[in-house]
Amino acid sequence: MPTPPSIPASGTRRLFRLARRDRGALVGATLCTVLIVAAIGADVLSPRNPLAVSIPDRFQPPSLRFPLGTDELGRDLLSRILHGTRSSLAVGAIAVAVAATAGTSLGLAAGFYGRAVGGFIMRGIDGLLAFPALILALALTAMLGPSLLNAAIAIGIVSIPSFARLAQASALAIKEREFTDAARASGAGDVYVIFRVILPNHLSPLMVQGSVSFANAILTEAALSFLGLGVQPPAPSWGAMLDTGRKYLDQTAWYSVSAGAAIFVAVLGLNLLGDGLRDALDPRLRPSRKDSAAGR
Amino acid sequence: MISYIARRLLHLLPVLLFVSAIVFFVFRVIPGDAAVVLLGESADKESAEQLRRQMGLDRPLLEQYASWLFAALQTDLGQSHLNKQGVFSLVLEKFPATLQLAVLGMIGSLLLSVPLGILSSVRRGSWLDHGVRVLALIGFCVPRYWLAVLLILLFALQLRVLPPAGFVPFSQQPIENLRFASLPVIAIALTLAAVQMRFLRSSMLDVIDQDYIRTARGKGLVPRAVVLRHALKNALIPFITVIGMEFGQLLGGLVVVEQIFNWPGVGWLMVQSIFHRDYAVVQGAVLLVAAGFVAINLLVDVAYTALDPRIRYA
Numbered sequence: 001m002p003t004p005p006s007i008p009a010s011g012t013r014r015l016f017r018l019a020r021r022d023r024g025a026l027v028g029a030t031l032c033t034v035l036i037v038a039a040i041g042a043d044v045l046s047p048r049n050p051l052a053v054s055i056p057d058r059f060q061p062p063s064l065r066f067p068l069g070t071d072e073l074g075r076d077l078l079s080r081i082l083h084g085t086r087s088s089l090a091v092g093a094i095a096v097a098v099a100a101t102a103g104t105s106l107g108l109a110a111g112f113y114g115r116a117v118g119g120f121i122m123r124g125i126d127g128l129l130a131f132p133a134l135i136l137a138l139a140l141t142a143m144l145g146p147s148l149l150n151a152a153i154a155i156g157i158v159s160i161p162s163f164a165r166l167a168q169a170s171a172l173a174i175k176e177r178e179f180t181d182a183a184r185a186s187g188a189g190d191v192y193v194i195f196r197v198i199l200p201n202h203l204s205p206l207m208v209q210g211s212v213s214f215a216n217a218i219l220t221e222a223a224l225s226f227l228g229l230g231v232q233p234p235a236p237s238w239g240a241m242l243d244t245g246r247k248y249l250d251q252t253a254w255y256s257v258s259a260g261a262a263i264f265v266a267v268l269g270l271n272l273l274g275d276g277l278r279d280a281l282d283p284r285l286r287p288s289r290k291d292s293a294a295g296r
Numbered sequence: 297m298i299s300y301i302a303r304r305l306l307h308l309l310p311v312l313l314f315v316s317a318i319v320f321f322v323f324r325v326i327p328g329d330a331a332v333v334l335l336g337e338s339a340d341k342e343s344a345e346q347l348r349r350q351m352g353l354d355r356p357l358l359e360q361y362a363s364w365l366f367a368a369l370q371t372d373l374g375q376s377h378l379n380k381q382g383v384f385s386l387v388l389e390k391f392p393a394t395l396q397l398a399v400l401g402m403i404g405s406l407l408l409s410v411p412l413g414i415l416s417s418v419r420r421g422s423w424l425d426h427g428v429r430v431l432a433l434i435g436f437c438v439p440r441y442w443l444a445v446l447l448i449l450l451f452a453l454q455l456r457v458l459p460p461a462g463f464v465p466f467s468q469q470p471i472e473n474l475r476f477a478s479l480p481v482i483a484i485a486l487t488l489a490a491v492q493m494r495f496l497r498s499s500m501l502d503v504i505d506q507d508y509i510r511t512a513r514g515k516g517l518v519p520r521a522v523v524l525r526h527a528l529k530n531a532l533i534p535f536i537t538v539i540g541m542e543f544g545q546l547l548g549g550l551v552v553v554e555q556i557f558n559w560p561g562v563g564w565l566m567v568q569s570i571f572h573r574d575y576a577v578v579q580g581a582v583l584l585v586a587a588g589f590v591a592i593n594l595l596v597d598v599a600y601t602a603l604d605p606r607i608r609y610a
Contacts, residue, residue, distance in 0.1 A: 123310050127310075127315050127317075127318060128318070130314075130590045130593075131585075131589065132544060132546075132548025132586075134548040134549060134551055135547070135548040136582070138551065138567075139322055140322060142578060143322055143323060222441075227567055229570070242445065246448070246556065249448060249449060249453060256442075257442075260439060260445060264438055268434075271437055
C-alpha cells in the first residue's frame with residue numbers, strides 16, 4: 001500500500017523556521033511555556049501554601065513577603081494564581097480533548113459518508129451550534145453539578161461543533177484527492193482511509209483549532225468559576241478569584257486585577273500561538289472563531 | 297427570495313426539534329428529581345410519589361418530551377416555583393434589559409470599529425494601522441468580565457463619575473438608567489469592537505486589491521469616494537455576518553456582565569434561578585435564548601442574500 005503524503009512532518013520543520021521570523025508566534029510560544037512551567041512548578045515556585053489562611057494578614061498590599069498581596073483570608077495571591085494555572089490548564093486540556101476527539105470523529109464520518117449519515121450528524125451539530133456557547137455550558141454544569149471536571153466536560157461538549165465542521169470540510173476535500181484514490185485502488189478500506197489518509201492531512205487545521213479552543217475553554221472556565229459553577233473553593237481558580245476580588249475592590253484592587261491579568265495572559269499567549277501556527281502551517285487556513293465569544 | 301426563506305425555515309425545523317430535545321433531556325438529568333426538588337429533601341415518599349404522578353414524571357420519557365414540547369409551543373414553559381409566575385412571562389419581562397445592553401453595546405462598538413477598521417486598511421502599514429491591530433488583539437483576548445472590573449475601578453472607585461452597578465428602568469428614570477448602563481455598555485462595546493476591527497480591516501484589504509477599485513481610481517474618482525462608495529459597500533457584506541454572530545453570542549455573553557453590574561436581564565435571571573434550583577426557569581430561559589439565537593442567524597442569512605445580488609441560493 002502506498003504511504004499517503006503527510007503534511008505535518010514538513011510542517012513541523014517549517015514551524016521552527018517560521019517561529020524565528022514571526023514575533024507574535026514567538027511571544028505566544030513563550031507565554032504558553034511560562035504557563036506550563038507555572039502549572040508544573042506551582043509547588044516549587046509558590047512562596048507560600050496557597051490554602052494557608054492567616055486572618056491577621058488579610059488584604060495586605062504587595063510586599064516582599066506577599067509579592068501580589070493577600071486575599072480576604074490572608075492567603076498569598078501569587079501562590080494562588082500560580083496554582084490556579086493548574087485548574088485552568090487542566091480544564092482547557094480536558095475540554096479540548098473531549099471536543100477534538102468527539103468533534104473530529106463526527107466531522108470525519110459526516111464528510112466521508114456524505115449524504116444521509118453526514119446530513120444527520122451535521123443537523124445535530126447545527127443543533128449544538130444553536131446555543132450561545134456559555135448558555136449551554138452554564139446549563140450543563142448547573143445540571144451536572146459544579147466541579148472542575150464537570151465544567152471541563154461541559155465546555156468540551158460546547159466546543160464540539162467547531163471541530164466537527166472543520167473535520168467535515170477536510171474530509172470532503174481530501175476524499176476527492178488523487179492519493180485517496182490511490183489508497184483505495186491498493187485495497188484500503190474505509191477505516192484505513194479515514195485514519196491513515198484523511199486524518200494525517202487534517203492535523204494542521206486541527207492543531208490551530210486546538211489552540212484557539214484551548215484559549216476559549218480557559219475563558220469559559222473562568223466565566224463559570226466566576227459564576228460559582230466551576231472549580232470549587234478553597235481550590236484556587238482565576239475566575240473565582242476575580243469574582244471574590246471584585247467584592248473587595250474598595251479594599252484591594254490587586255486581588256481581582258491580578259487574577260484577571262492571569263486569564264488575559266493565558267488567552268493572549270494561546271491565541272498568538274494559534275495565529276502563528278496558522279501562518280506557519282497554512283496561510284490560507286482560518287480557524288472557526290464561532291465559539292470565541294463564549295466566555296467574554 | 298421567498299422560496300429561499302421558506303426553504304431556510306423548513307431547514308430550521310429539525311434544528312429546533314434537536315435544540316428542544318437537548319434542552320429537555322439536559323434538564324432531565326437533574327440529580328434527584330423535580331418532585332423532590334420542589335418538596336425539599338425532607339418530603340415523605342408518598343407525597344413525592346403523588347406529585348410525581350401529578351407532574352407526569354412517571355410517564356415514559358418520550359411522552360413527557362412530547363407533551364412538554366406541545367406546551368412550549370403554546371408558550372407554556374411551566375411555573376417558577378420561587379415566585380409562582382409563568383416562566384415565559386418571567387423571561388419576557390427581563391428581556392428588555394438584556395436587549396438594551398446588547399443594542400447599546402453593539403452601537404458603541406460599531407462607532408469605534410467602522411472608522412478605525414477603514415482607516416487602518418486604507419493606511420495599511422502605518423503607525424495607525426499597527427496601533428489598531430495591537431488594540432484589536434488586546435481587545436480580542438481581554439476577558440469581558442475583567443475589563444468590567446477594570447472599568448469599575450477606574451470610573452466608579454477612582455474618578456467617581458459613574459455608579460459601579462445597579463439598575464432603574466428606562467421608563468422611570470431615563471437618565472439614571474443610562475448612567476447605570478454606561479459601564480456595562482463600554483465593556484461590551486470595547487470587546488465587540490476588537491473582533492469587528494480585525495474583520496473589517498481584512499475584508500477591506502481583500503476588496504481594495506480588486507480590479508474594479510483600480511478602475512475607480514483610474515477614472516479619477518476622489519479617494520474618499522473610492523473607499524466609501526466602492527470598497528466599503530462590498531466589504532460590509534461579510535461584516536454583517538460577523539455582527540449577527542456577535543449579536544447572537546451576546547445573548548449568552550451578557551450573563552457575566554449582568555452579574556457584575558447587577559443588571560436584571562435574562563442572564564442574571566438564569567444565574568439566580570440556578571442558585572435557587574428553580575430549574576423550570578433555567579430550562580425555559582435556555583430554550584428561549586436558543587430560539588432567539590436561531591432566529592438571529594436566520595435573519596443574518598436572509599439579510600446576506602438580500603444585500604448581495606451575486607449570492608443566489610438555488
